[in-house]
Amino acid sequence: MKARFAPAHRGPLLEWLTLTALLLVATVVLNQSVDQWQPSRLLYDRWIASDARAANPAIVIVAIDNASLARIGRWPWPRSVHAALLARLARTQARAVGLDVILAEADRQHPADDLALARAIRDNGRVVLPMYATHGRPVLPTPAFSAAAAAIGHIDLELDSDGVARSVFLREGTPHAQWDHLAVAMLRVAGMPQGLPPLPGERRPGAALPSSTAPDAPLWLRDNWIHIPFTGAPGHYTEVSYADVLDGTVPRSFFNGKLVLVGATAAGLGDSYPTPVSGHSRAMAGVEIIANVLDALIAHRAIVDAPPVAGLVLAIGAILLAMLGHFILTPRKSLALTVALAVATLMLSYLMLTREGLWIAPLPTVFMLVVAYPLWSWRRLEAVIRYLGQEFTRLDSEPHLLPERKAPAPLISDTVERQIHVMHQAVKRVRAMRRFIQDGVDSMPDATLICGPDQNVLLANHEALRYFGARGATQLRGTPLHDLLSHLRQPAHSDWSTHLQRAVGHAQPVTVEAQDGDGRDFLVKLVALFDPSHQPIGWIVTLIDISLIREAQRQRDETMRFLSHDIRSPQSSILALLENQKYRESALSPEVFAQRIGKYAERTLSLADDFVQLTRAESQAYQFEEVDLAQLLLDALDDVWELASARRIAIDTDLPEDGAPARGDRALLTRALINLLNNAIKYSDPDARVVCRIAPAPDGWCLSIHDQGWGIPADALPRLFEKFARFVAPGENDPGGTGLGLAFVKTVVDKHGGRLSVSSTVGQGSSFVVDLPASAS
Numbered sequence: 116m117k118a119r120f121a122p123a124h125r126g127p128l129l130e131w132l133t134l135t136a137l138l139l140v141a142t143v144v145l146n147q148s149v150d151q152w153q154p155s156r157l158l159y160d161r162w163i164a165s166d167a168r169a170a171n172p173a174i175v176i177v178a179i180d181n182a183s184l185a186r187i188g189r190w191p192w193p194r195s196v197h198a199a200l201l202a203r204l205a206r207t208q209a210r211a212v213g214l215d216v217i218l219a220e221a222d223r224q225h226p227a228d229d230l231a232l233a234r235a236i237r238d239n240g241r242v243v244l245p246m247y248a249t250h251g252r253p254v255l256p257t258p259a260f261s262a263a264a265a266a267i268g269h270i271d272l273e274l275d276s277d278g279v280a281r282s283v284f285l286r287e288g289t290p291h292a293q294w295d296h297l298a299v300a301m302l303r304v305a306g307m308p309q310g311l312p313p314l315p316g317e318r319r320p321g322a323a324l325p326s327s328t329a330p331d332a333p334l335w336l337r338d339n340w341i342h343i344p345f346t347g348a349p350g351h352y353t354e355v356s357y358a359d360v361l362d363g364t365v366p367r368s369f370f371n372g373k374l375v376l377v378g379a380t381a382a383g384l385g386d387s388y389p390t391p392v393s394g395h396s397r398a399m400a401g402v403e404i405i406a407n408v409l410d411a412l413i414a415h416r417a418i419v420d421a422p423p424v425a426g427l428v429l430a431i432g433a434i435l436l437a438m439l440g441h442f443i444l445t446p447r448k449s450l451a452l453t454v455a456l457a458v459a460t461l462m463l464s465y466l467m468l469t470r471e472g473l474w475i476a477p478l479p480t481v482f483m484l485v486v487a488y489p490l491w492s493w494r495r496l497e498a499v500i501r502y503l504g505q506e507f508t509r510l511d512s513e514p515h516l517l518p519e520r521k522a523p524a525p526l527i528s529d530t531v532e533r534q535i536h537v538m539h540q541a542v543k544r545v546r547a548m549r550r551f552i553q554d555g556v557d558s559m560p561d562a563t564l565i566c567g568p569d570q571n572v573l574l575a576n577h578e579a580l581r582y583f584g585a586r587g588a589t590q591l592r593g594t595p596l597h598d599l600l601s602h603l604r605q606p607a608h609s610d611w612s613t614h615l616q617r618a619v620g621h622a623q624p625v626t627v628e629a630q631d632g633d634g635r636d637f638l639v640k641l642v643a644l645f646d647p648s649h650q651p652i653g654w655i656v657t658l659i660d661i662s663l664i665r666e667a668q669r670q671r672d673e674t675m676r677f678l679s680h681d682i683r684s685p686q687s688s689i690l691a692l693l694e695n696q697k698y699r700e701s702a703l704s705p706e707v708f709a710q711r712i713g714k715y716a717e718r719t720l721s722l723a724d725d726f727v728q729l730t731r732a733e734s735q736a737y738q739f740e741e742v743d744l745a746q747l748l749l750d751a752l753d754d755v756w757e758l759a760s761a762r763r764i765a766i767d768t769d770l771p772e773d774g775a776p777a778r779g780d781r782a783l784l785t786r787a788l789i790n791l792l793n794n795a796i797k798y799s800d801p802d803a804r805v806v807c808r809i810a811p812a813p814d815g816w817c818l819s820i821h822d823q824g825w826g827i828p829a830d831a832l833p834r835l836f837e838k839f840a841r842f843v844a845p846g847e848n849d850p851g852g853t854g855l856g857l858a859f860v861k862t863v864v865d866k867h868g869g870r871l872s873v874s875s876t877v878g879q880g881s882s883f884v885v886d887l888p889a890s891a892s
Contacts, residue, residue, distance in 0.1 A: 160391035215378030268300030285339035342418035378402025751788035799824035826877035
């Protein structure tokens with residue numbers, strides 16, 4: 116057997132390994148080029164834009180905006196204007212000033228302006244000037260400005276191939292001299308620890324750009340590469356107009372403790388770039404990009420690419436987990452796993468980006484997950500179709516047990532169509548056979564089991580599944596018959612295997628009476644099955660439930676008795692009174708007539724009410740809860756107080772001070788106590804006494820009701836709790852009643868696991884004792 120099925124198992128496993136290997140190779144290749152994926156860039160931009168945060172209030176931009184151009188004049192302005200601005204800022208307590216204005220050439224027409232600006236830079240003492248690189252060569256401020264500045268920082272941006280500014284290098288320069296980014300230089304000048312080494316970002320000492328294609332071209336080295344975690348759209352940071360600062364409109368105290376950036380924001384000056392939070396439709400000013408870098412360094416929120424190994428491990432792990440799920444799970448669960456892994460990959464990438472500052476591009480992994488599912492499903496579907504075609508062809512060649520009309524094969528068809536035709540015929544035959552057998556078994560109204568020669572269940576109908584399923588049997592097929600029938604009690608206590616063998620030996624059905632744990636009565640019918648050689652091959656076991664029939668018969672008899680006698684008697688009396696009223700000489704007075712009609716109507720209502728209450732007591736709809744028997748007895752006494760007062764019956768109570776906790780149905784227990792008290796009052800002479808006591812018992816509570824009434828004859832005690840049983844002591848008047856009250860009490864006490872007993876002496880009174888279990892608490 117192992118040699119026969121080994122190739123079938125190796126085939127799918129080999130296909131799975133091959134496809135998994137191909138997908139892993141493709142995943143590695145895609146992860147190598149992920150930086151060039153425009154969809155990944157767009158996803159990165161969307162997530163950066165969604166993670167907007169409040170701008171750092173310590174960063175202020177002095178904007179060279181359109182209002183300033185209108186008031187001061189066309190750009191470029193005389194450098195004396197910048198000198199005046201820096202002179203005003205020098206009188207504030209700004210921590211650092213970043214002047215994002217290129218000062219690479221001297222003003223030969225107005226040399227005095229250069230001297231004034233250099234003096235203002237030197238007097239301020241906290242000014243950082245910008246530099247940039249062109250063709251691998253640094254472009255610095257003039258020597259005078261460089262000497263006056265507190266620091267010099269580069270303002271180069273890293274533009275991706277789509278023209279969007281997403282990242283910067285925090286340090287750039289030649290092999291002999293490097294410059295920090297302007298934001299880093301400002302933090303160093305301000306003396307803030309966030310700006311001190313080590314700088315964040317990915318180390319790229321080898322990212323050198325030649326100034327030209329010449330072999331001896333200079334190198335431009337870049338290091339500490341970070342992605343900018345933009346805090347919001349353009350205009351997110353606090354801005355004041357250049358002209359307002361220059362004319363003193365902005366108070367000096369506004370700049371205290373601030374990092375001040377001076378730069379152009381006017382659209383016509385050209386210093387603006389597309390960013391992830393602005394796109395191509397609305398560019399962000401370069402000075403505001405520097406503000407975002409400055410904010411990221413202060414808040415330690417710089418974003419870097421995760422190590423390539425981390426992204427590769429995540430992708431390979433997700434693909435392997437998905438392929439393992441495809442191999443062992445059903446297609447629906449496999450699809451759910453694919454969706455879950457894709458969502459988890461996206462969520463992990465988003466959380467790592469926004470919480471940890473690590474960018475792991477998720478789209479290659481998601482793409483391979485989406486591709487893996489249809490590829491594997493296609494391979495498995497093709498294998499299934501091929502296997503089914505072979506098996507249906509073999510099935511079609513076997514003898515047909517049921518008559519059928521064979522459909523003609525298509526005259527012109529390809530291989531797939533012929534396989535479909537064979538599969539169609541085989542499916543029809545299998546469906547007809549299954550329907551034939553299943554309908555035959557399911558049509559049986561009783562629980563039916565078909566067992567094999569090993570006495571294990573082969574087939575079960577719906578009724579059997581329902582009955583045994585309610586008793587915890589989740590799977591009937593393959594279950595030993597003895598285990599399923601072990602809960603049925605037999606009068607003879609015989610073994611079920613013995614009955615099965617009797618059915619084989621007698622070659623005729625064997626019927627056994629049994630009862631389950633719920634008190635239901637069954638006739639278990641066992642029929643042996645034989646093959647053509649008269650060898651036993653199994654049994655048909657049928658459980659015929661007869662408990663409902665017996666219960667229905669009992670209830671029918673009681674109902675008929677109730678309707679034919681108890682209910683009919685007062686109604687007949689009412690009809691007789693109505694007939695009597697037709698004759699003047701025998702007619703009763705209206706008062707007497709109404710009194711008697713009311714009496715018979717009350718008796719009818721009392722009968723109906725007692726019958727309904729008894730029916731409810733016999734049902735299973737009990738609402739058990741924690742109750743106090745002492746309080747229930749007091750409630751019952753309140754209900755019978757009027758009747759006791761009318762007959763001048765005194766009622767004494769002896770109750771526990773701490774109550775008598777028990778568990779039961781509050782309404783039914785109260786009604787039972789009312790019935791006992793009513794009987795004690797009705798069957799006692801006026802001016803008698805009734806004593807009610809509740810006392811602890813070994814396993815619960817003992818509630819007793821003792822009266823000084825007429826007593827009950829000794830020969831009536833055995834039938835006292837039967838339905839419709841009524842007894843009156845000799846020489847006493849019948850106080851009336853339905854004969855259902857004590858039957859109701861007996862039923863309620865039994866349902867609560869208690870015991871009801873009675874002792875009585877004619878002429879001295881009766882004592883009813885109710886023993887109930889105490890509450891578990």
